[in-house]
Amino acid sequence: xxxxxxxxxxxxxxxxxxxxxxxxxxxxxxxxxxxxxxxxxxxxxxxxxxxxxxxxxxxxxxxxxxxxxxxxxxxxxxxxxxxxxxxxxxxxxxxxxxxxxxxxxxxxxxxxxx
Amino acid sequence: xxxxxxxxxxxxxxxxxxxxxxxxxxxxxxxxxxxxxxxxxxxxxxxxxxxxxxxxxxxxxxxxxxxxxxxxxxxxxxxxxxxxxxxxxxxxxxxxxxxxxxxxxxxxxxxxxxx
Numbered sequence: 001x002x003x004x005x006x007x008x009x010x011x012x013x014x015x016x017x018x019x020x021x022x023x024x025x026x027x028x029x030x031x032x033x034x035x036x037x038x039x040x041x042x043x044x045x046x047x048x049x050x051x052x053x054x055x056x057x058x059x060x061x062x063x064x065x066x067x068x069x070x071x072x073x074x075x076x077x078x079x080x081x082x083x084x085x086x087x088x089x090x091x092x093x094x095x096x097x098x099x100x101x102x103x104x105x106x107x108x109x110x111x112x113x114x
Numbered sequence: 115x116x117x118x119x120x121x122x123x124x125x126x127x128x129x130x131x132x133x134x135x136x137x138x139x140x141x142x143x144x145x146x147x148x149x150x151x152x153x154x155x156x157x158x159x160x161x162x163x164x165x166x167x168x169x170x171x172x173x174x175x176x177x178x179x180x181x182x183x184x185x186x187x188x189x190x191x192x193x194x195x196x197x198x199x200x201x202x203x204x205x206x207x208x209x210x211x212x213x214x215x216x217x218x219x220x221x222x223x224x225x226x227x228x229x
Contacts, residue, residue: 034218036220042222043206043220043221043222043223044157044206044220046217046218046219049217090156090157094218101159101162102147102157102159102208102218103159104156104157104158105156106155106156107155107156
């Protein structure tokens, strides 16, 4: 069984300040983990992925995430928020024994204020 | 990466009718999936569309309500049958284009409103 919990439903940050989106997962097998972003009325875009290689993963638009097995976490960070980062972010887990079976977190809505 | 298109992009339908959504990919893909995103909610996997055989449905979804076809490696359809207002959602298809590492690409979605 697998599950993913996004600890914050809403995050509000000021432009230029760091962003932290928290994600914890549960998986019976070594999982693959992803972060996707969904801008209003737009499709889902893959930000980054972890697939048992380096635990610190760098993605697009300055985002990165660190896989911590001991904490079962995969938090997403960005050192300096931009107005264009305002969107919905989804943490996703896919176990290695169920190829393609994505389990989405509930999502975190990010608001960026000037 | 694959380019994925969906038709229609949005529709407003009457209760009790059915709508078929198409998903077209510009290259052959290994796996195709259908998701539902209810208003203000996250995505839920409906089924895996299997090429040449019956789709594999997730718990809570049944073939009579959501029949799926996948006649080849680049095309799939999802039908939402006997619609009710609770079916109002965004329906998305996704594909796995590379076997490793599990990258999944999503179509733009079909926004369905049932009145």
